[in-house]
Amino acid sequence: MPTKISLHGIRKGFPSDQGRLEVIQDLSFDVADGEFVAIVGPSGCGKTTLMNIIAGFLAADAGEVRVDGVPRNGPNRKGIMITQQGSVFPWLTVRQNVLFGLPDDVPNREALAEEYAELVGLKGFEPNYPHELSGGMLKRAEIARALVVKPEILYMDEPFSALDALMSLRMQNELLRILAKEKHTVLLITHDVEEAIHLADRVLVLSPRPAKIRAEFAVPFAHPRRVSSPDAQALRVAILKELGVTESV
């Protein structure tokens, strides 16, 4: 498969009281077209900074991000970011939110919005305002808004962390269902190792700050996956070990 995203020698630091704080140090990896890559790492290791650099919201101090071989110099609709906080506009209805990213000259905008609202399970909620929805519904609206512009890449930064455990699991299954229909390249940042194993084709483990790739695991299980299977649990233990957590079973 061709390379979709390619990072080469990314470096990023911020000024702080104790001098310069290096957050990312010489990070390089590739993501193939259509691949689902999860990045796990200890909290505060610079995962979000890394995602902002890849998505184009932040410039790296050194190194290069290429998407489809073209150097990245700002965000665009080819890759849509979904964050933990969410950014569904509270002043627009669900329908207006889903339509937001679609240019006015796209034919059948309304029908498209309806199609995607239905795809994410929001049918019937289109006239509602976000404050009338639950946290899970809000995530669905955000995913619909992203998917309707047919992005090639989804950047997901702890997308389900603000939800309760049950809803998080349900949204993971929903995401897999949607991705089975529409193939996207996905970059997922998470601190939840089980979520990574559940969803990703490959898991990258980052070291504490300054972030480097500490280990890399392929997740060779076919979907639908059972995270409780012995193989998946063995993988989980191995990843946790890289994160510095040893479990006494």
Add this chain to the structure above:
Amino acid sequence: MRKLKQALPSIVVITVLVAVWWLVAAGSTIFPTPKLVVLGTLELARDGTLWDHIGASLMRVGAGFGLAVLLAIPLGLWMGWVHGAFITLNPIFQILRPISPIAWIPLAILWFGVGNASPIYLIFIASVFPMIVQTTAGVHTIEKRYLRAAENFGVPRKKLFLQVVFPATLPQIIVGMRIGLGVAWLVVVAAEMIALRSGLGYLIIDSRNAGNRYDLVVAGMIIIGLIGLLLDGLMRMLEGMKIVRWKYAH
């Protein structure tokens, strides 16, 4: 029923105040009792002058406040969005803002005479600054995640403004309008006391000058208070709009 229950304590307090007023005023030769105030109000209502005064004051507020809204909202949005505009204009407004509108009266009379233009100008001056400041602050406090999302989708400028910047700022704009209209109503009465032949402010001063009609002075004061309450209620209805509910709901 619940609303009635909520209003009950204040109704009780008002009743007590009126009763105390009645007792105190009963012994005075010049200070009117509530009964005299009500009779005086009815007299004004019957001969129509009450409605003329109210209409005149409301017209001036409508004109001055309306002009202020038309200027303050676009200007505030622009200052909030364009940093250069903010650093250029904000110091000027911060100097003009603390000047009491009353201090402008001599200049207003000099420039606009003693017609309607003077009080309209004073109302404009009084209400425009709080609205500019609130609108600008509203743009400055738009959460970054929303601006990032808009940037991510690469929407055209017009859409960015109409669907993100303006509606995100709208709750603050409404707060500014509430403050602005409150100040406008304060100022119209003060302005009319000095220069004019109509309006509630004029009614108060004229009633005192033309024969110590303190019943009409107090009537005018109470009517001003009630209309002020009504105007604020109208502005609060704007806060109930679905498009701004997200900001006030919590």
